[in-house]
Amino acid sequence: MNMRRLLHALLALFGFCTLATAAAAEDGYDLWLRYVPVEKPYLVPYRAATSELVTADASSVAAAAGRELAAGLTGLTGRKIVVSDTIRKSGAVLFGTPAHSKTIAALRLPLEGLGRDGYVIKSATLRGRKLTVIAANDDIGVLYGAFRFLKLMQTRQPLTGLDIREAPKVQYRLLDHWDNLDRNIERGYAGFSIWDWQKLPDYKDPRYTAYARANASLGINGAVLNNVSAQAAILTPLYLRKAAALAEAFRPYGIKIYFTARFSAPIELGGLKTADPLDPQVAAWWKAKADEIYRTIPDFGGFLVKANSEGQPGPQDFGRNHADGANMLADALAPHGGIVMWRAFVYANDPKMDRVKQAYNEFVPLDGKFRDNVVVQVKNGPLDFQPREPISPLFGAMKKTPLAMEFQITKEYLGFATHLVYLGTLWQEVLHADTFANGPGSTVAKAIDGSLFGGKPTVMAGVADVGTDRNWSGSIFNQANWYAYGRLAWNPEDSARAIAKDWAAMTFTADPRFVGPAVDIMMRSREAAVDYMTPLGLAHLMGTGHHYGPAPWVDDAGRADWNPVYYHRADDAGIGVERTQAGSDAIAQYAPPLAAQYEDIARTPDTLLLWFHHVSWDYKMKSGKTLWDELVTHYDHGVAEVARMHAEWQKLKPYVDAERFEMTDRYLAIQENEAKWWRDACIAYFQTFSKRPLPAGSPVPEHPLSYYQGLKFPYAPGVAR
Numbered sequence: 001m002n003m004r005r006l007l008h009a010l011l012a013l014f015g016f017c018t019l020a021t022a023a024a025a026e027d028g029y030d031l032w033l034r035y036v037p038v039e040k041p042y043l044v045p046y047r048a049a050t051s052e053l054v055t056a057d058a059s060s061v062a063a064a065a066g067r068e069l070a071a072g073l074t075g076l077t078g079r080k081i082v083v084s085d086t087i088r089k090s091g092a093v094l095f096g097t098p099a100h101s102k103t104i105a106a107l108r109l110p111l112e113g114l115g116r117d118g119y120v121i122k123s124a125t126l127r128g129r130k131l132t133v134i135a136a137n138d139d140i141g142v143l144y145g146a147f148r149f150l151k152l153m154q155t156r157q158p159l160t161g162l163d164i165r166e167a168p169k170v171q172y173r174l175l176d177h178w179d180n181l182d183r184n185i186e187r188g189y190a191g192f193s194i195w196d197w198q199k200l201p202d203y204k205d206p207r208y209t210a211y212a213r214a215n216a217s218l219g220i221n222g223a224v225l226n227n228v229s230a231q232a233a234i235l236t237p238l239y240l241r242k243a244a245a246l247a248e249a250f251r252p253y254g255i256k257i258y259f260t261a262r263f264s265a266p267i268e269l270g271g272l273k274t275a276d277p278l279d280p281q282v283a284a285w286w287k288a289k290a291d292e293i294y295r296t297i298p299d300f301g302g303f304l305v306k307a308n309s310e311g312q313p314g315p316q317d318f319g320r321n322h323a324d325g326a327n328m329l330a331d332a333l334a335p336h337g338g339i340v341m342w343r344a345f346v347y348a349n350d351p352k353m354d355r356v357k358q359a360y361n362e363f364v365p366l367d368g369k370f371r372d373n374v375v376v377q378v379k380n381g382p383l384d385f386q387p388r389e390p391i392s393p394l395f396g397a398m399k400k401t402p403l404a405m406e407f408q409i410t411k412e413y414l415g416f417a418t419h420l421v422y423l424g425t426l427w428q429e430v431l432h433a434d435t436f437a438n439g440p441g442s443t444v445a446k447a448i449d450g451s452l453f454g455g456k457p458t459v460m461a462g463v464a465d466v467g468t469d470r471n472w473s474g475s476i477f478n479q480a481n482w483y484a485y486g487r488l489a490w491n492p493e494d495s496a497r498a499i500a501k502d503w504a505a506m507t508f509t510a511d512p513r514f515v516g517p518a519v520d521i522m523m524r525s526r527e528a529a530v531d532y533m534t535p536l537g538l539a540h541l542m543g544t545g546h547h548y549g550p551a552p553w554v555d556d557a558g559r560a561d562w563n564p565v566y567y568h569r570a571d572d573a574g575i576g577v578e579r580t581q582a583g584s585d586a587i588a589q590y591a592p593p594l595a596a597q598y599e600d601i602a603r604t605p606d607t608l609l610l611w612f613h614h615v616s617w618d619y620k621m622k623s624g625k626t627l628w629d630e631l632v633t634h635y636d637h638g639v640a641e642v643a644r645m646h647a648e649w650q651k652l653k654p655y656v657d658a659e660r661f662e663m664t665d666r667y668l669a670i671q672e673n674e675a676k677w678w679r680d681a682c683i684a685y686f687q688t689f690s691k692r693p694l695p696a697g698s699p700v701p702e703h704p705l706s707y708y709q710g711l712k713f714p715y716a717p718g719v720a721r
């Protein structure tokens, strides 16, 4: 640690020790952008470094940057700071682009190669005055730099000697809203859709701007407004006008809008007899529709498509393939610069084929057949947003087609709104995973950011957890998932722990006595959920349809691969799915080094054991325990972890305002109960196959199995109705 940082650390310690801890009540609306005053000892250096704000630029994005800096600096330093156009004092913060500011141009900052979105933040001296310069090639980069500068203060970093040069690694950083036009959100646990379609375009809820601003603070630059299971009506003139009003609200924050396009729209809206992508009339309909959209929304981003998946229409309905469908839409958008994100979440109606193999089988033969403005959007695992899955084998297998990563921020399979599960660790695990596609080090992050195979456009998509709840995300800690997603979309190699630290400091307090334990809770939380829900590589044991709570016994859903029994295959001999050559051979879809590892049960990590192997109840695990004992131990551990997280949270009461403390505390109590429910129900059920006693000290389930099997939740949230 150098002297400057040491001094800063001492200052921090002193600052927080003298800090009065009675935090004012907050409801979470302000997210991580609270700009509350920094502790006294910081004020002197922070005030010296931020005496005034100077810009030469007048665009709406530059104005947003100015507003943000003025509000942020005023809040953080407790001194009114406004934007002016000349440097008068030392400590000025000068922000803008070389094109608009001669002063910035004269500084010759290293902006080349940073694109539109990158920025430089640099401490400089000009005519004897000390300045901080936030500069970029484009206004949007300035806005991102402004948020970064404020984050330095929010997380109590030094403001002297700054020399930051930063650009995103991914071009398109999107939130996908699974919002229906009636404002019901598929898999939404934070209220209703914030798009108030009925009142648009005449009334623009201020929340649209607040939403855009929060996204911009993370570098998110696009929003798909409607559900992947799409309604064609979004493409009608009525809705285009409404969407244009949203685009207008988002524009100062660099957010473009996108639609999910319903493939059968030419039939439903256009009165055509077919939606065959090779039919010239169909192509002409989409071309005219794209032209109309761009007339209404000139910076429209493009289409997301869920085709031939879960009942959605698609090119296969007309004997065509995914590339035929994607390319036809891509051609309609290309003259306007739009892109198509074509989802690979498909599982053909063939119950005999292992479901986790199907996307690969459909898409790999099409590698290289897509237009330049198409990306294939792949969920992180081959199944469906489970608490843990191996990576999708597509990431290493499609070398001539850019692939977008689709993560799910809303916690459909991870406890809805009330469970505290920080997803940063899940996503980091995926992004750091090695595909071995071009030898070791071929990580998923590199496949996404284009550095592995060189493909463009580069895209990250996160299924949003945003709704009308006052706290946006259904719980305070769910905000951390929105935050972490944005940070990882900007830089897929960022660290989950570092992100959690920033979020905790900005959302609650930078006091290290809070941040340390809070981050510890977050970092342990996802593994806890895996343990109390689906340990050792199990998956999809959730209640059918709504996915709330455990139902591993379900075997009567419409199709074989909708049943939990399909995913655990428990029988008298053991549990797990055989995906080796002796089974479905799904393992063969991975690159040889990975396939060889998973094929060998001894080299398969415990975390994925039952995903790849059907394992006997008495199998000797690495720990020396039998599989049955190990399984129960994991369930016990998951429950114990939540109790520990809850106890740790209660110790943090002095640092948190009453409202956010209480809500989190009560939610943790719910999580404790539900973790126990998961454990008890799963153990009671699996024991009917294992027929073995519980390991010593492990409590018997509270109720008989029939009790858990009898629970019904007809109105659980998030189900498309």
Ligand code: BDP
Pocket: 186, 187, 228, 229, 306, 310, 345, 384, 385, 412
């Ligand atoms: C599943 C969800 C379903 C979505 C589907 C998808 O249960 O609501 O429509 O994913 O991603 O996990 O298309």
